[in-house]
Each structure stands twice: as structure tokens, then as C-alpha cells.
Amino acid sequence: MNVKNTDAKPELIIEAGRAERQYWQDLWRYRELFYFLAWRDILVRYKQTAIGIAWALIRPFLTMVVFTVVFGNLAKLPSEGVPYPILVFSAMLPWQFFANALSECSNSLIGNANLISKVYFPRLIVPVSAIVVSFVDFMISGIILLGLMAWYNYVPSWRILMLPVFVAIAFAASIGAGLLFASLNVKYRDFRFIVPFITQIGLYISPVGFSSNIVPEQYRLLYSLNPMVGVIDGFRWSILGGDAKLYLPGFALSLGLVLLLLVVGIVYFRKVEKTFADVI
Numbered sequence: 001m002n003v004k005n006t007d008a009k010p011e012l013i014i015e016a017g018r019a020e021r022q023y024w025q026d027l028w029r030y031r032e033l034f035y036f037l038a039w040r041d042i043l044v045r046y047k048q049t050a051i052g053i054a055w056a057l058i059r060p061f062l063t064m065v066v067f068t069v070v071f072g073n074l075a076k077l078p079s080e081g082v083p084y085p086i087l088v089f090s091a092m093l094p095w096q097f098f099a100n101a102l103s104e105c106s107n108s109l110i111g112n113a114n115l116i117s118k119v120y121f122p123r124l125i126v127p128v129s130a131i132v133v134s135f136v137d138f139m140i141s142g143i144i145l146l147g148l149m150a151w152y153n154y155v156p157s158w159r160i161l162m163l164p165v166f167v168a169i170a171f172a173a174s175i176g177a178g179l180l181f182a183s184l185n186v187k188y189r190d191f192r193f194i195v196p197f198i199t200q201i202g203l204y205i206s207p208v209g210f211s212s213n214i215v216p217e218q219y220r221l222l223y224s225l226n227p228m229v230g231v232i233d234g235f236r237w238s239i240l241g242g243d244a245k246l247y248l249p250g251f252a253l254s255l256g257l258v259l260l261l262l263v264v265g266i267v268y269f270r271k272v273e274k275t276f277a278d279v280i
Helices: 023-029 031-045 052-074 084-111 113-118 125-151 158-187 191-205 217-223 227-240 248-279
Strands: none
Touching (some): 023 031, 052 084, 084 113, 084 158, 084 227, 113 248, 125 158, 158 191, 158 248, 227 248
């Protein structure tokens, strides 16, 4: 009489290149880890702060006030037919999202060093979850924009329906740059100091406190080599409507650079991903 062994362990198949081929499937399989990391970062982001999540409103609001006074009241720069605070904050939203995502993403692998060095999972989950946390701040900051529109009795045009497209472009820029700097920061810790410098300088060379239309025509294409120019102009075009114009050659150039940055970021991250556990 033959008795089947019901306690037999499942067969483990080790095949060269199998992990590489199933990498993108593993991203879905480990989705619960993604949810956990994102939710954990959201909970601890403003933990033990006196005003908590209100910091997501205060920081962009104060920056908007300073830019409105300096560029709107003192420099008297044009506002494209809308109140200057709305002009500034329609650009502040994508810029703050990009800057926060770049900062959080670049340090995400270092902050999760213990997890990365002990357990296998697609490392791509860590920086992307950090970007999601910055997107939560982005959504909260949108309350200020709604408040400004209500205060000035400003009603957006049909272009507002195109806003999700430009949000997706901002996501692509954040993921591409975030993955690139996160990978570099693992090996070269100098990027802990470089990234804050980039975000600080970028705030002033990007059209946040002013409209990109004030840039002389002969320099508009060159100015669009900054990928965030196209993202910010797209946000303003969809939110402001009216006199807001989209410089199509510059926007196409910025969009192309964002897509290139996204591809380079993913490819480089995947290339060096195997070394993270040893180097970190």
C-alpha cells in the first residue's frame, strides 16, 4: 500500500535570469510592502510636531507670500491677467512636489538601509513610495489654491480638465530625477549636500515667482532646457486659462527631457540595484 507524503515541501526552482524576467511582476507581488512603506512615511513625516500636517500648507503659503511681494508688488512683473498670488501658487504646486520628491527620494535608500541589506524585494519600491508621500503633500497644498480662487472669485476655464496630464508629467520628472539621485546617493554620499543645493537654486531659475513669458523670445528655447519649465507652464496654462499661453516648442523640449530623464533614471537604477545591499 502506497501512502502519499502530504508533508512534502514545494519544489524550489533556481533558474538563471529568472529574477530579472520576473522583476516587474515582483513589483505587483510586493505591493503590500509598497503600501506599508508609503503609509509609514506619511505617519512619521510630521510626528511629534506641534502643528503636524499643517506644515504642508504653511511652507508653500509663506513662499507664495514672499514671491508675491518681491516679484508682484516690488518688481511689478506681469501676472497674465490673474491675481499674482494665484499665478505664483499655480507654479508653486508642481515645484514643491518635485523638490520634496527629489529630497525624500534621494535619501530613501539610505533611510531603509537595514531593510535593503537583509530582505529581497524590488528596490524600486522604496524611492517610489517616497514620491507618493510627497504627492500627498501636493494634494494637501492644493487646498491653498482652492482658497485663493475662492478669495479672488476666480473661476478656471475648461483647461483645468487637462491638469491631470501635467500632474502625470510632474510625476515622471520626479521619478526620473529621484531614482537617479537615489542611486548615486548610495555610493556617493556627497549628494546629500548636492540635492538641497539643486532644489534651492532651481526654485529661482524656474518660473515659480514669475511668468516664463518675460524671458526674451530668443532665449525661450534655451530656458526650456530646464525640464520643470514645461511642467510649470503646463500647470499655469491649465489653471489660469485666459491670457496664459503655452510655448509649444519649449514645452515639447521640456517634455522630451522629462521622458529622457525618466528612462535614464530607471535604467541606471536597475543597473546598480544589485550593488545596493553591499555598498549601503
